[in-house]
Every structure is written in C-alpha cells, then in structure tokens.
Amino acid sequence: MKNKLFTNQGLIWLLGVLLFSVGAFLNFFQRATHELPPTDGIIWVQKPDGIYAEKVLPGYAGARAGVFVGDKLIAISLDGQNFEEVTQASDVQVYLEAAGIGGNLSYLLERTSYSFSDRIYAADLKNLTSLLRWKPSLFFLVLVGIFWLGVGTFVFFKQGPHAPFILHFSTLCLAAFIFHVYSPLGLGEDLDLGISIIDDLAFAVFPPLFLHFCLRYPIHTEVFRSKSWKLIYLPAILITLVNIALSLSLALPINDSAKELLINFINEYNLFGLLNQSLIIHFVI
CATH class of the missing domain: 2.30.42.10 (PDZ domain)
Incomplete structure (x- = not known):
C-alpha cells in the first residue's frame, strides 16, 4: 500500500509537470500573438x-x-x-x-x-x-526555469518516486520552474489572470517548500517531532488566499456601481501593491 501511495503521488507530480508545461506554452503563445495594451x-x-x-x-x-x-x-x-x-x-x-x-x-x-x-x-x-513583448531578462528567466525543471525531472527518474524526499525536491523544482517561466501580460482577465495567480502561488510556496526540505534532508530535525512545522506554510497560504480573492473579485458579475466601489477601495489602499510587497518580503525572509 505504501509503494502504491508513492506511485500515485509520482503520477500526480508528472501530471502537474505536464499541465504547468502546457500553461507555460499557452502563456508564451499569448505573449507572441495577443495585442498588448x-x-x-x-x-x-x-x-x-x-x-x-x-x-x-x-x-x-x-x-x-x-x-x-x-x-x-x-x-x-x-x-x-x-x-x-x-x-x-x-x-x-x-x-x-x-x-x-x-x-x-x-x-x-x-x-x-x-x-x-x-x-x-x-x-x-x-x-x-x-510594453516590450520580449525582453532579454524574460529569456534568461525561462532558461533558469527550464534548468530547475530539468534537475527535478532528472532526479525524479534517476532515484524514482520511492526514494526519500524525492517528491518534495521535485515539487520544489516545479515551483521554481513556474515562477521563473510564467510571465503575465498584465491584462487581468481570462488566461492571463490564471497565469498571474499561478505565478504568484508558486512564488509564495517556494520559500516554505525550500525551508521544509532543508529541515527534512538528510535527516529529520527536532522541529519534526511535533506538527508545528506546518506553520511555515501559513504565511504562503494566507498571501495566496488574499491574492486569489483580490484577483477574482474584479471578475465578479456585479453591477457597475458596486464594481466601481470595489476598484476605488483597492486603489485607495493600494492593495495589489501591498500584496506584491508582502510576496517579496516573504520570499526574502
């Protein structure tokens, strides 16, 4: 049963790689073909x-x-x-x-x-x-992201999903691939909105994933003798939930007056700016 569980988790990881790779392709296709504002x-x-x-x-x-x-x-x-x-x-x-x-x-x-x-x-x-459709920094980040995914995939197939910590490390590499490669255009709707949310999600979960991996590998530390280690994911979860709520609130089917009040509230308190600052602070700290 344990082997079967790890096999299922490995298949889920491979499916995630496939889906997020397709998302990266669609992101680049949109950047290449969509008329920029x-x-x-x-x-x-x-x-x-x-x-x-x-x-x-x-x-x-x-x-x-x-x-x-x-x-x-x-x-x-x-x-x-x-x-x-x-x-x-x-x-x-x-x-x-x-x-x-x-x-x-x-x-x-x-x-x-x-x-x-x-x-x-x-x-x-x-x-x-x-704005420029293609920038040198964009291609550099894509190469870095592909390198991350290549390392994660190589280790996954080299060691197999049964090996300790392999799925954790591969998931860490997948998160790095996403926030390096995904690059929203700033349209704030449809595919671009989804790309933006996923990009911010990966950027938010990477630090706790990395810290968690360092605390687990090569041996468990004292912190893992209790369930308190789960708290390291709490800031990322809160930031992600706020990000999703703010992003999707502008797409709600509400009347124009209510939407105008919502936009004015977001702009007055610079909520998206504060959210971006919290993402950067969370990543650095």
Whole structure:
C-alpha cells in the first residue's frame, strides 16, 4: 500500500509537470500573438491626496513628454484641449486604451518637487506604444526555469518516486520552474489572470517548500517531532488566499456601481501593491 501511495503521488507530480508545461506554452503563445495594451511607461500609484508617478520608464511616451517621478496627475485630455479630472489610478489605463497604440494624450500634472507657486504643467504624450513583448531578462528567466525543471525531472527518474524526499525536491523544482517561466501580460482577465495567480502561488510556496526540505534532508530535525512545522506554510497560504480573492473579485458579475466601489477601495489602499510587497518580503525572509 505504501509503494502504491508513492506511485500515485509520482503520477500526480508528472501530471502537474505536464499541465504547468502546457500553461507555460499557452502563456508564451499569448505573449507572441495577443495585442498588448498601450502604455505611457509610467507606474502610477494611488495615494490619499491623489495619483503620483512612482516610476517613469525611459524611452516611453511619458518620459519623452518630460514627466518626472513624484509628479501628481490631475487631469487627462484626449484632444489636448478638454481635460477631464482623474481621481483613480485605474482610470489612466482607460484613457490609454481610448487613445490606442500610436495615439496621443495630454496630461495635466503638478510638479511637487518644485517650490514655485505655479507648479502646474501640461505634458503631451505622442505616439503611445506598448510594453516590450520580449525582453532579454524574460529569456534568461525561462532558461533558469527550464534548468530547475530539468534537475527535478532528472532526479525524479534517476532515484524514482520511492526514494526519500524525492517528491518534495521535485515539487520544489516545479515551483521554481513556474515562477521563473510564467510571465503575465498584465491584462487581468481570462488566461492571463490564471497565469498571474499561478505565478504568484508558486512564488509564495517556494520559500516554505525550500525551508521544509532543508529541515527534512538528510535527516529529520527536532522541529519534526511535533506538527508545528506546518506553520511555515501559513504565511504562503494566507498571501495566496488574499491574492486569489483580490484577483477574482474584479471578475465578479456585479453591477457597475458596486464594481466601481470595489476598484476605488483597492486603489485607495493600494492593495495589489501591498500584496506584491508582502510576496517579496516573504520570499526574502
């Protein structure tokens, strides 16, 4: 019965490898064929007193128009004359998509770094583009992920699923493969939403999987004489549940007013930003 149990677990691992490999292929196929949304090259963050430029990527329309980090966004115009006040960071993407790739936008901003009384200026964003479809770092991460999966698969077949700790180590390698290879486009829907959730899930469970493996191999440590070792997975589980709840909440079939309130709440408290910070802190610590 014990051998049969390990055999079944081995088959489950192989099935997981197959499914997540197909997911990686679909992710790359979508990246290669899907029309990417336009961007101004600026990362906007919602703060209690407005929308601020947290990062300005060089080479994009925002940087070319002279937008600086720390500038406060006040209003946006599609025609360069009639400005509409913007109160939520998520509204920026709506205007970008209305302008489209190759289109133009005008921003009314406040340069908070200046001490002058008149700090308001207009920035004309010309020839909007999308984010790069392929980046050298993406290919590097894919190679690293394939290496992880190759090591896990080699050890799995070399030692067999019956050997101690092999399934744990192979699962660790599979998690590393996923968060290195999976790369969502930021569309926030359908396949891309699933890729994003799985990517964050793998990133969250990798640290406790690694710590757990180190505590088990080559011999059990004192911590495994009780069930307290399960607590090392608790932060990853909580982060994952919050991530899934936030991600799927935006796809709920609710009326427009309720969805607007939900989006405003998420933006006001920068919940996705806090979630990303918690993922990184959890991974590093």
